[in-house]
Structures are given as structure tokens and as C-alpha cells.
Amino acid sequence: MVYIAPSILAADACRLSDEVLKASRSGADFIHCDIMDGHFVPNISFGPHVVAAVKKCSPLPVEAHLMISEPDRYAAAFIDAGADIISVHCETPEKSRKAADLIRNAGRMLGLVVNPPTPFESIQALFDLRPELVLCMTVNPGFGGQEFIHDVLPKIRAVRESLNPTYLSVDGGLNTNTIALAARAGANFIVAGTAVFRAQDPVSAVKELRMAASQA
Numbered sequence: 001m002v003y004i005a006p007s008i009l010a011a012d013a014c015r016l017s018d019e020v021l022k023a024s025r026s027g028a029d030f031i032h033c034d035i036m037d038g039h040f041v042p043n044i045s046f047g048p049h050v051v052a053a054v055k056k057c058s059p060l061p062v063e064a065h066l067m068i069s070e071p072d073r074y075a076a077a078f079i080d081a082g083a084d085i086i087s088v089h090c091e092t093p094e095k096s097r098k099a100a101d102l103i104r105n106a107g108r109m110l111g112l113v114v115n116p117p118t119p120f121e122s123i124q125a126l127f128d129l130r131p132e133l134v135l136c137m138t139v140n141p142g143f144g145g146q147e148f149i150h151d152v153l154p155k156i157r158a159v160r161e162s163l164n165p166t167y168l169s170v171d172g173g174l175n176t177n178t179i180a181l182a183a184r185a186g187a188n189f190i191v192a193g194t195a196v197f198r199a200q201d202p203v204s205a206v207k208e209l210r211m212a213a214s215q216a
């Protein structure tokens, strides 16, 4: 089973509810919300109120991907907003540990994220947190529409072989070509922004992504 999670960073912000509804009806499994603070990454996106709005207008579970320097300070706000999975970065280990406690106490799923240059060992060092999801970034975080970084593939394989999380996610530059590479390496949770929201028809885009992954 491959899970598809459209990232609303690539959605038309003028018509967000329509875009979320379209993605929800496209056969996707989760909605991915990219939270950026302009400090951990060189971009600012949106906050918990948008996650709450997405929860209101979509029946799909929502992942909040926290690309922020203080995940411990803001985790509660994303819990209150209703996020089903809250994904925090291994690059801020102590703050992500504290955030993980809050996420667990609220009964939500935990995601651990690593950037392309961050080694596999950084996930291992936090794996005692028992995350449901491990996300291997396949672009340097901050923007949609970037090229897939193939050098991440061995790390994806190592995560599948040694840690084997329920959800092994990849995020950034996924399309019908790169999804097969990621799936072959062991990914089963595909975040896609541009490939879905900039497609002529998101419904067929999600179908094509799923098809491409199943042929891996």
C-alpha cells in the first residue's frame, strides 16, 4: 500500500478550500501541511489556523510538517488545530524530543524528519520515540517545485531495512518518475505538492502517482 499526501504549499491560496476538497476527492490518503517559520527554513508559510481550516474542510487525516526552530513551543497549537500526524525535525533533537512528549500525550502520531545532508544516525538517535512515520526529505526544505535529490535513496533504503517504520515518507520533487525510485528504496508515504496541485487534473495526477509507485 502506498499512501499519497498532497502538500497544500503548492495549492492556489486564493481557493484553498476548493483545492483541499479536490485533493480529498482525488483518492489521496492524507493532506500534508508545510509549516515554515522563516528561521529553520528560508521561507514563511502558514500556521495552526490553516491546519484547523484544512481539518474542517477535508475528511482526510492531516500531517503538520513542522519546519520550525521551536517545535516544542508550538506543538500544542498544532495538536489543538487537530493535526493527526505532527512531524518534527531531527536537526533540533532536544526540542523535537520535548515536542514528541506533547504529541504522544495528546494521542497523535509522531513523524521524525531528516534533511538530505543529515545522516541516518540522526534518526536512529531519536528512534526510541517510536515514530509512526519517518520522513526522508528529498529536497532541501523551504520551497515546493524543486528537483528530487537522488543521493537520499540509500538513506531511504537504510531506514526501511533497519528501522522499518509504519510510514516511510519522502517529500520534495516527487512525480511519476521519481516516485518509482523512492518506492523501490522502501518509501510507502509520498508527499507531492507540484505534481498534484499544478496538474491539469489532481484526480488523475494522484492515480498516476499511485500507478507509478505500484510499478516500482
Ligand code: DX5
Pocket: 007, 009, 010, 032, 034, 065, 067, 139, 140, 141, 142, 143, 144, 145, 146, 171, 172, 173, 174, 191, 192, 193, 194, 195
Ligand atoms: C518543502 C516541503 C515539501 C514541498 C513538496 O520544504 O516540505 O512538502 O512542499 O513540494 P513538491 O512536491 O512541489 O516538491
Ligand code: ZN
Pocket: 007, 032, 033, 034, 065, 171, 191
Ligand atoms: Zn513537507
